[in-house]
Amino acid sequence: MKVKLEGKVEHFRTVWMENDIVKMIDQPKLPHKFEILTLKNYKETAEAIRNMNVRGAGAIGVTAGFAIAQAALEAPYDTTESLQKYVQEAADFVKATRPTAQNLFYAVEKVLNKVKSHPTIMGAKFSAKRLAQTLADEDANACKKIGEYGEPLLKDGCNLLTHCNAGWLAFTDYGSALSPVYIAKEKGKKIFVYSDETRPRLQGANLTAWELGQNGIEHRIIADNASGWLMQLGKVDIIIVGADRIAANGDTANKIGTYEKAVIAKENNIPFYIAAPTSTFDLKCENGKGIPIEERDEKEVLYIQGYSDTTKGVETVRISPKESHALNYAFDVTPAKYITGIITEKGIVKPDKESIEKLLQ
Numbered sequence: 001m002k003v004k005l006e007g008k009v010e011h012f013r014t015v016w017m018e019n020d021i022v023k024m025i026d027q028p029k030l031p032h033k034f035e036i037l038t039l040k041n042y043k044e045t046a047e048a049i050r051n052m053n054v055r056g057a058g059a060i061g062v063t064a065g066f067a068i069a070q071a072a073l074e075a076p077y078d079t080t081e082s083l084q085k086y087v088q089e090a091a092d093f094v095k096a097t098r099p100t101a102q103n104l105f106y107a108v109e110k111v112l113n114k115v116k117s118h119p120t121i122m123g124a125k126f127s128a129k130r131l132a133q134t135l136a137d138e139d140a141n142a143c144k145k146i147g148e149y150g151e152p153l154l155k156d157g158c159n160l161l162t163h164c165n166a167g168w169l170a171f172t173d174y175g176s177a178l179s180p181v182y183i184a185k186e187k188g189k190k191i192f193v194y195s196d197e198t199r200p201r202l203q204g205a206n207l208t209a210w211e212l213g214q215n216g217i218e219h220r221i222i223a224d225n226a227s228g229w230l231m232q233l234g235k236v237d238i239i240i241v242g243a244d245r246i247a248a249n250g251d252t253a254n255k256i257g258t259y260e261k262a263v264i265a266k267e268n269n270i271p272f273y274i275a276a277p278t279s280t281f282d283l284k285c286e287n288g289k290g291i292p293i294e295e296r297d298e299k300e301v302l303y304i305q306g307y308s309d310t311t312k313g314v315e316t317v318r319i320s321p322k323e324s325h326a327l328n329y330a331f332d333v334t335p336a337k338y339i340t341g342i343i344t345e346k347g348i349v350k351p352d353k354e355s356i357e358k359l360l361q
Helices: 042-050 057-074 080-095 102-117 121-153 179-186 203-214 224-232 258-267 353-359
Strands: 002-005 008-011 015-018 021-025 036-039 159-162 192-196 219-222 238-241 245-247 252-255 272-275 303-308 313-318 331-334 341-344 347-349
Touching: 002 203, 015 057, 015 121, 021 042, 021 057, 036 042, 042 057, 042 080, 057 080, 057 102, 057 121, 080 102, 080 121, 102 121, 121 179, 121 238, 121 272, 121 341, 121 347, 159 224, 192 203, 192 224, 203 219, 219 224, 224 258, 238 258, 252 258, 258 272, 258 331, 347 353
Parallel strands: 159 192, 159 238, 192 219, 238 272, 272 341
Antiparallel strands: 002 008, 015 021, 021 036, 245 252, 252 331, 303 313, 341 347
16 A cells, blocks of 8 residues: 655555565554564564564464465475474464464465475475465455455445454555455545544554555544444444454454444444455354454553653553553454454355355355
């Protein structure tokens, strides 16, 4: 997508690979600074996933694919067995970074299997890098298709609510939940977006709002607890959110707080859509009860980070009593019965097992 930097408009993907080095937009620095992070080996790239320098299902998956390609490129040269062992260890390391996002496991297995299936060392290295790039391109193309399928759902002048960030920063390009908004804008529609702040890491306030501003889309940041009241007032026409994993029956894991939006939307007869590429589906997971839910460091809840107008820099401050502890579940699961439909690069599908299996055939 396009980014305005010092008066110039430049095009960036969220994450990309130059030679053997992974580069990405350093997301925790946004919206106050735009910086590119350079990662020289697979461990550095994996840690960037763990530390949420990159986040969002698709972007995590693409980054994981690049990490496995880096592992293949830096692996010992002596035998195919030593190469495969090295890359397998790297795959286990990368898989341990974020447990919920299905796209990560999808990409790791794809590139790992490519390495294991190639009979020569140099061929395996080359193929791993090429496949990782292919996965990145597929992610961007899928997200554009999601936008094209989702755009007709947005009437000119409609008010859309989204939660967390499922824009182009969460994928290679275009995004999932925001892709229909970007395509609608390209077609001349005026779309207004309510962006939940999304505690505790404030992806909605920091990332979604920044993206929308960069693309000239009118929006307002709202407190997480304000969305229900806006729905009751009739100020929300449609809700579209992303997904980190979709079970075989349509149950969907997304950023914590998504479930309550879906329940309130149903109460107020507001359509609630999930937007995600097919790589986010996990048919091995029967329903939402089988989705692993990541629990992150309590400090994310006990402290808050922001830009200080006084010191002109980013500061971290405690917002809770020193004696208090916190629970910090990163995701929740929305049962399929609350979901109107799932927007994918293959079309909009009903959230049930039969429809999903047919879509993925």
